[in-house]
Amino acid sequence: MPDPAGVARLTLRNITKQYPGCLANDSIDLTIAPAEIHALLGENGAGKSTLMKIIYGLVKPDRGELLWDGKPVTIRDPAHARKLGIGMVFQHFSLFDTLTVTENIALALGDEAGALDTLAERIRTVSSRYGMAIEPDREVHTLSVGERQRVEIVRCLVQDIKLLILDEPTSVLTPQEVETLFVTLRRLAAEGCAILFISHKLHEVKALCHNATVLRAGRVSGECDPTAVDTTHMARLMVGEDTPVSTTYPKALGTEAVLEVEGLSLHSPDPFGVHLNDISLTVHAGEIVGIAGVAGNGQAELLACLSGEQRIRQGETLSLCKVDVGDLRPDQRRALGLAFVPEERLGRGAVPAMSLSENALLTGYLHGPVKHGMVAWHKVAAFADEIISRYKVKTPGRQARADSLSGGNLQKFIIGREILQQPRVLIAAHPTWGVDIGAATAIHNALIELRDSGVGILVISEDIDELFEISDRIGAICDGRLSPVIPTPQSSIEALGRMMAGDFSAAGGDA
Amino acid sequence: MITLEPRGEPSRSMAWLSPVLAAGLTLLSGFLLFTLLGQDPFDAMVTILYTPIADTQGIAELCVKATPILLCAIGLSVVFKAQIWNIGAEGQLLMGGLCGSYMALQLLEADGIWVLPLVLISGVLGGMFWAGIAAVLKVRFNTNEILTTIMMNYIALNLLLWAVHGPLKDPDGFNFPESALFGDAAILPILIDGTRVHFGLLLALLAVVAVWVLMSRSFYGFQIRVMGLDAGAARLAGFRERRLVYVALLISGALAGLAGVGEVAGPIGQLVPQISPGYGYAAIIVAFLGRLHPLGITLATFLMALLYMGGEMAQIGLGLPLALTELFQGMLLFYLLACDVLINFRFRLKRKAVTGIQG
Numbered sequence: 010m011p012d013p014a015g016v017a018r019l020t021l022r023n024i025t026k027q028y029p030g031c032l033a034n035d036s037i038d039l040t041i042a043p044a045e046i047h048a049l050l051g052e053n054g055a056g057k058s059t060l061m062k063i064i065y066g067l068v069k070p071d072r073g074e075l076l077w078d079g080k081p082v083t084i085r086d087p088a089h090a091r092k093l094g095i096g097m098v099f100q101h102f103s104l105f106d107t108l109t110v111t112e113n114i115a116l117a118l119g120d121e122a123g124a125l126d127t128l129a130e131r132i133r134t135v136s137s138r139y140g141m142a143i144e145p146d147r148e149v150h151t152l153s154v155g156e157r158q159r160v161e162i163v164r165c166l167v168q169d170i171k172l173l174i175l176d177e178p179t180s181v182l183t184p185q186e187v188e189t190l191f192v193t194l195r196r197l198a199a200e201g202c203a204i205l206f207i208s209h210k211l212h213e214v215k216a217l218c219h220n221a222t223v224l225r226a227g228r229v230s231g232e233c234d235p236t237a238v239d240t241t242h243m244a245r246l247m248v249g250e251d252t253p254v255s256t257t258y259p260k261a262l263g264t265e266a267v268l269e270v271e272g273l274s275l276h277s278p279d280p281f282g283v284h285l286n287d288i289s290l291t292v293h294a295g296e297i298v299g300i301a302g303v304a305g306n307g308q309a310e311l312l313a314c315l316s317g318e319q320r321i322r323q324g325e326t327l328s329l330c331k332v333d334v335g336d337l338r339p340d341q342r343r344a345l346g347l348a349f350v351p352e353e354r355l356g357r358g359a360v361p362a363m364s365l366s367e368n369a370l371l372t373g374y375l376h377g378p379v380k381h382g383m384v385a386w387h388k389v390a391a392f393a394d395e396i397i398s399r400y401k402v403k404t405p406g407r408q409a410r411a412d413s414l415s416g417g418n419l420q421k422f423i424i425g426r427e428i429l430q431q432p433r434v435l436i437a438a439h440p441t442w443g444v445d446i447g448a449a450t451a452i453h454n455a456l457i458e459l460r461d462s463g464v465g466i467l468v469i470s471e472d473i474d475e476l477f478e479i480s481d482r483i484g485a486i487c488d489g490r491l492s493p494v495i496p497t498p499q500s501s502i503e504a505l506g507r508m509m510a511g512d513f514s515a516a517g518g519d520a
Numbered sequence: 521m522i523t524l525e526p527r528g529e530p531s532r533s534m535a536w537l538s539p540v541l542a543a544g545l546t547l548l549s550g551f552l553l554f555t556l557l558g559q560d561p562f563d564a565m566v567t568i569l570y571t572p573i574a575d576t577q578g579i580a581e582l583c584v585k586a587t588p589i590l591l592c593a594i595g596l597s598v599v600f601k602a603q604i605w606n607i608g609a610e611g612q613l614l615m616g617g618l619c620g621s622y623m624a625l626q627l628l629e630a631d632g633i634w635v636l637p638l639v640l641i642s643g644v645l646g647g648m649f650w651a652g653i654a655a656v657l658k659v660r661f662n663t664n665e666i667l668t669t670i671m672m673n674y675i676a677l678n679l680l681l682w683a684v685h686g687p688l689k690d691p692d693g694f695n696f697p698e699s700a701l702f703g704d705a706a707i708l709p710i711l712i713d714g715t716r717v718h719f720g721l722l723l724a725l726l727a728v729v730a731v732w733v734l735m736s737r738s739f740y741g742f743q744i745r746v747m748g749l750d751a752g753a754a755r756l757a758g759f760r761e762r763r764l765v766y767v768a769l770l771i772s773g774a775l776a777g778l779a780g781v782g783e784v785a786g787p788i789g790q791l792v793p794q795i796s797p798g799y800g801y802a803a804i805i806v807a808f809l810g811r812l813h814p815l816g817i818t819l820a821t822f823l824m825a826l827l828y829m830g831g832e833m834a835q836i837g838l839g840l841p842l843a844l845t846e847l848f849q850g851m852l853l854f855y856l857l858a859c860d861v862l863i864n865f866r867f868r869l870k871r872k873a874v875t876g877i878q879g
């Protein structure tokens with residue numbers, strides 16, 4: 010536990026940062042003691058990223074001061090921050106795939122790296138001391154995502170580190186890997202290193218952290234001791250009083266099969282892509298099938314096969330309502346009743362620079378608004394208005410550009426657009442990724458309502474909690490292979506975690 | 521200190537103000553330039569920008585000059601919306617002129633209402649053929665269309681020079697490098713008596729309206745715009761990318777080809793080595809100056825046509841080199857690109873930023 014009597018490692022006073030049209034940080038105070046694991050909680054857009062960029066010297070605050078070991082300091086840039094002993098592990102790794110672990114770390118350290126073989130030795134020592142096995146000579150592209158994260162952490166640890174900032178470190182890990190990471194972090198803290206743990210997963214914060222600062226809309230909305238309060242209290246601090254925090258949904262049983270994948274194998278042409286290996290999967294009308302998995306295990310490749318961006322030449326592999334669709338284009342599959350919500354909202358789900366009306370036409374063109382090659386814009390407008398009102402999309406109107414909407418509102422728009430086309434099968438990738446809790450609940454409700462109307466739904470997500478909440482049957486994808494899909498009540502977080510790591514024996518018997 | 525600060529969202533008014541600002545800065549630079557050259561700047565500006573259109577005959581000539589530029593630019597607006605950078609309108613125009621001339625020369629003795637359409641269609645097909653080659657290379661081999669279309673411009677020019685010095689040369693033309701004069705049936709009718717304004721202007725205005733309808737009302741136009749803004753979304757929505765690339769490039773080639781045949785079958789009346797003083801290149805500037813919008817392009821076309829005429833006036837009246845036209849075109853595009861920064865950024869006066877405490 011932190012020592013309350015000593016000098017704080019880092020103190021932020023009154024930190025304020027104004028971006029055009031958005032007050033990202035508003036008079037934020039934060040104190041982290043040596044040996045303390047401090048959680049920074051908040052929804053997307055609450056100001057967490059800005060604050061940590063200020064600490065790491067990437068962004069200059071407009072106002073406020075920063076005390077390091079009790080002395081005021083202006084952090085000029087990340088190099089200066091590293092010199093002070095601040096290390097940071099970003100959500101998106103900054104590693105070179107074709108270089109070895111040692112070479113990557115040497116690049117980050119610059120002149121301090123010294124000779125490569127002594128550095129490799131240091132890496133071995135550090136990684137074994139903190140229980141993070143990595144082999145310094147391996148090339149990064151051969152590492153799993155969890156291992157890559159270890160490289161990022163070890164890169165911070167080979168320096169003399171006093172404060173480690175981790176940005177959503179668990180979002181790329183299986184539950185078992187999360188446990189291993191926590192062991193490492195606890196050991197690190199016990200040796201006196203302060204840790205700033207940025208997350209929105211409350212049970213992890215509760216399991217790991219000594220203190221928590223909660224941000225909402227750029228301000229500190231509360232501080233608490235996560236070991237003492239329950240997660241609902243923290244969730245309230247994050248989202249405010251009026252938003253429903255979570256719901257449980259009754260599970261359902263599907264009827265006839267509407268989406269069938271049988272023995273799908275695909276060799277990815279991308280050197281860093283994942284090859285799909287004998288994937289079989291059935292989605293029935295009136296059920297939600299959830300597929301968990303750590304990013305980069307073949308989800309993108311599988312989704313491309315399902316949407317039709319990647320066509321499957323071998324017949325009898327993919328059928329939609331008993332029609333073989335493997336060799337059909339996306340629009341032909343849509344005509345047969347397939348709806349699709351892609352992972353990237355801006356860039357594939359919606360065209361950023363186009364209005365909501367035009368984005369309604371983007372996939373809604375099959376159902377009425379196009380006659381003889383001409384667009385009936387009044388019909389498109391009516392469709393856009395219907396989506397906006399039915400799914401409570403917060404926007405000035407249908408003329409607003411897609412990229413002016415928040416992530417949650419745009420996702421509500423996209424999901425509404427797909428649902429209102431009355432599909433027979435809906436495929437949704439990471440439907441609530443980066444979405445605030447209010448919008449996530451609305452999206453879950455919409456999916457459940459759609460399921461109850463008899464549509465077959467496939468959800469691929471990295472968010473295990475979400476999958477347990479809404480799926481009726483659940484499975485996991487690992488290295489291009491799909492585990493057996495079992496009824497959710499018969500699974501557990503622990504079993505699913507093993508499946509995400511490639512151990513499918515846990516599900517074998519029940520499938 | 522003045523800094524550039526990103527705007528929250530792109531400024532709509534600035535998108536239209538930027539061309540105006542660019543035109544203003546071009547004028548200002550022209551002013552300085554003439555002063556440095558020892559000319560009276562007011563006099564020079566009047567010579568370039570007003571004298572050419574001081575009478576109705578001048579305005580008619582402006583329309584004659586504007587016709588090919590407008591056709592090329594409106595066609596380019598279609599491909600540019602698809603983010604396909606066709607720099608080859610010049611070559612497509614030359615091929616249109618060449619193929620149209622070939623057809624007209626085959627029909628020297630023919631008479632009838634069908635002759636002119638046949639000549640025009642040949643020109644259009646010539647332009648489409650030239651753009652089609654670039655389209656095939658892009659779709660089949662993923663070749664960068666900027667390079668291929670530029671190279672095709674040179675090939676088209678040399679093909680035309682070969683034809684006019686060789687097979688299409690007028691046998692009774694005392695060995696001058698020009699073809700025989702086309703038959704009357706192959707010549708575009710004059711719209712206004714006593715001027716050179718011909719039927720091509722109507723075709724160009726028709727093309728503007730057609731492209732307007734295509735891009736804002738038709739589903740094809742919508743797909744082309746989506747493909748340009750966001751290819752990933754277009755693919756996921758099931759739009760057929762290859763087909764759209766062909767359609768966009770062929771439309772732009774067809775209109776450039778029409779511009780070319782409109783010149784040889786219009787004001788020129790025969791095939792000569794010089795059928796275009798770079799209209800196809802000027803059209804690129806016009807398309808951007810007009811914000812790829814039909815109305816903007818029409819306005820920008822007339823400005824560009826005026827610059828062409830002004831350059832000639834400056835050569836005759838002030839003894840300045842004809843390169844002046846290109847200089848003004850260049851400045852216009854340069855200032856436009858510079859001013860476009862203001863769509864997404866704004867200037868801000870800033871004193872020393874953070875009053876932080878140095879550690």
